[in-house]
Amino acid sequence: MWNFIHKLASPPHFYKLSAKMVPWFTIAGVLLVLYGSIAGLFLAPPDYQQGDAFRIIYVHVPAAYLSMMTYVIMAISAGIGLIWRMKLAHAVAAAAAPLGAWFTFLALITGSIWGRPMWGTWWEWGDPRLTSELIMLFLYFGYMALRNAIDDTVKADRASAVLVLVGAVNVPIIHFSVEWWSSLHQGPTLVREGGPAIQTAMLYPLLAMIFGFTFLFAALLLSRVRTEVLFRERRAHWVRDLVLSAEEAA
Amino acid sequence: MELFAMGEYGAYVWSSFGLTLIVLIVCVVQARRRHRKTISDIRLRLRAMETIE
Numbered sequence: 001m002w003n004f005i006h007k008l009a010s011p012p013h014f015y016k017l018s019a020k021m022v023p024w025f026t027i028a029g030v031l032l033v034l035y036g037s038i039a040g041l042f043l044a045p046p047d048y049q050q051g052d053a054f055r056i057i058y059v060h061v062p063a064a065y066l067s068m069m070t071y072v073i074m075a076i077s078a079g080i081g082l083i084w085r086m087k088l089a090h091a092v093a094a095a096a097a098p099l100g101a102w103f104t105f106l107a108l109i110t111g112s113i114w115g116r117p118m119w120g121t122w123w124e125w126g127d128p129r130l131t132s133e134l135i136m137l138f139l140y141f142g143y144m145a146l147r148n149a150i151d152d153t154v155k156a157d158r159a160s161a162v163l164v165l166v167g168a169v170n171v172p173i174i175h176f177s178v179e180w181w182s183s184l185h186q187g188p189t190l191v192r193e194g195g196p197a198i199q200t201a202m203l204y205p206l207l208a209m210i211f212g213f214t215f216l217f218a219a220l221l222l223s224r225v226r227t228e229v230l231f232r233e234r235r236a237h238w239v240r241d242l243v244l245s246a247e248e249a250a
Numbered sequence: 251m252e253l254f255a256m257g258e259y260g261a262y263v264w265s266s267f268g269l270t271l272i273v274l275i276v277c278v279v280q281a282r283r284r285h286r287k288t289i290s291d292i293r294l295r296l297r298a299m300e301t302i303e
Contacts, residue, residue: 037267042253052256055263059270099277106273110266117262220277227285234292243292 009088011229012238018222025219032212040205047202056114058206061189062213064107064133068171070100070217071136074143075168078161088225090157091232093164094147095224099217101140108133111185119184128177129185132170139167153232 040058047054074093081089111130112122124130143160150156178185190196196203233239256263 041256041263041267046257051259053259053262055256055259056266059266063270098280102273102277106270109269113262113266113269117259216274220281223281223285227281227288230285230292231288234295239292240296243289244296 009086011088011233011236014088015226015229015238015242018226022219022222025215025222029212029215029217029219032208032215034212036205036208036212040202040209044202044205045199050118053114053117054202056110057189058209060107060110060114061206062209063103063110065210066213066217067100067104067107067133067136068174069214070096070103071139071164071168071171073221074100074164075171078164081157082161082165087232088229090161091225091228092221093161094157095228096221097140097143097147099220099224101137101144103217104133104137104140108137115184121184124184127184128181129174129183132174132177136167136170136174139163139170142167 036058040055044055046052074096077089077093077096080086081093108130111133115124116122143163146163147156147160150159177183178187189198190203190206198206230239230242254260
């Protein structure tokens, strides 16, 4: 087992193995998202309160879930990187940040588009769910700016890891904001006491979208980690051999 | 075309889905571009070192 983990964490091995995984994750993600979109847009019945506007849930929830999931992955990776000085872990955190920022942006925008017809407003300053999600967008930006400002990779890894870990308090705040404070935002639909509060014709496409987005995210993250590994190992023999054999340009 | 109208919410639903598709495409393009750039940067550096030697 340890042998396997050790081997996986070795950069050349990771680089080779991940290349094989990316296409499968992509295919699984595209198929699930295709099914989820078609079923969510056309087959699921309209909501009895929200009409067809509820269909925004099929892009909003996966984006919002991944915006937080990415942060959790970054915090865990940063922690592992700090404690065990594992280079691959820092590479994962660094590679994940732009994806997290994009999904947070998407969650905010689709939420805003959903809020306009349902709440009568695009945005409400001071709303706990909206504000804490916006703070997370700034945490991603801060993380990327900090990394950009430090040339030395090892120092950038450490400083940015501390930033991620400190900012991690925001994740439970986002998650529980709708229960702790009064918010315009509706309560949890899926993860709640008594099981999901949604009928199956609406639920299955949503689950497909959540899993589909997760596969696409995994493919994107792996691709970005590969780039990160290549850069960090740029002085190693295996990278030199790989780069100079021009076939591997793609 | 009734199917695509989304009641009175067509603009909201379709803009959400459209934007999501655009962001996903941008993510893929960014990742690819960065990978190619990293490889060509490393290659340039290696070539430069060879000429010095």
